[in-house]
Amino acid sequence: MDKKKILAIQGSFRNNGITSTMLDYAVEESKKAGHEVQYIKLHDMNIGYCKGCRKCFETGECVFKDDDMTQISESIKDADVIILAAPVYWANVPAIVKNMFDRMSGTSMEETNTFPKPRLSGKRYIFLTACSTPMPFAEIFGQTSGIKRVVKEYFKTSGISCIGTVACGNTSKCRDVPNTKFNKIHRLIGKI
């Protein structure tokens, strides 16, 4: 088996929440499979907002070097596989995750006169999410389908292809991650 570099990104503030539980399991399984794992929790980091200066589209890197985004960007560039865990907030990613995408803009893709050119091609991702709306309504009414569209937009434009997504619904009633979801995470880690 090929040993890969995995970057696990936790986008929820809640340490014992649904997405962090899924991510912890994914990290454990990845280590068992012999991969090298780096874990970052966005809420523990100092990340300023994207100012929209657009310099990064020319240079490939954010002009602001005085916060933790420099380190996150290097970790993303260094990883073979990114496992992103983020709960559904208003049918979207939490603001801290959206801001990470914004700050990664020019590192991830180059603007051209036609389609954007990916700068992170060859990497792959797994996406873990959760929401309080039960399935299938979360998919039908844009909750999990909404967050998956946004996450796919960032990764696809960056050239990062999807290994798979795991979404838990009905989390205000079902407080534990169902075994079916752990099994799916196990299968996805096996595909790395």
Ligand SMILES: Cc1cc2nc3c(=O)[nH]c(=O)nc-3n(C[C@H](O)[C@H](O)[C@H](O)COP(=O)(O)O)c2cc1C
């Ligand atoms: C600010 C906020 C916005 C939310 N928006 C949605 C939403 O649009 N749809 C939904 O089904 N659940 C929504 N939820 C519920 C969370 O997605 C749900 O509680 C999830 O399980 C939290 O994941 P965590 O335990 O990993 O933090 C929201 C929760 C918060 C705090």
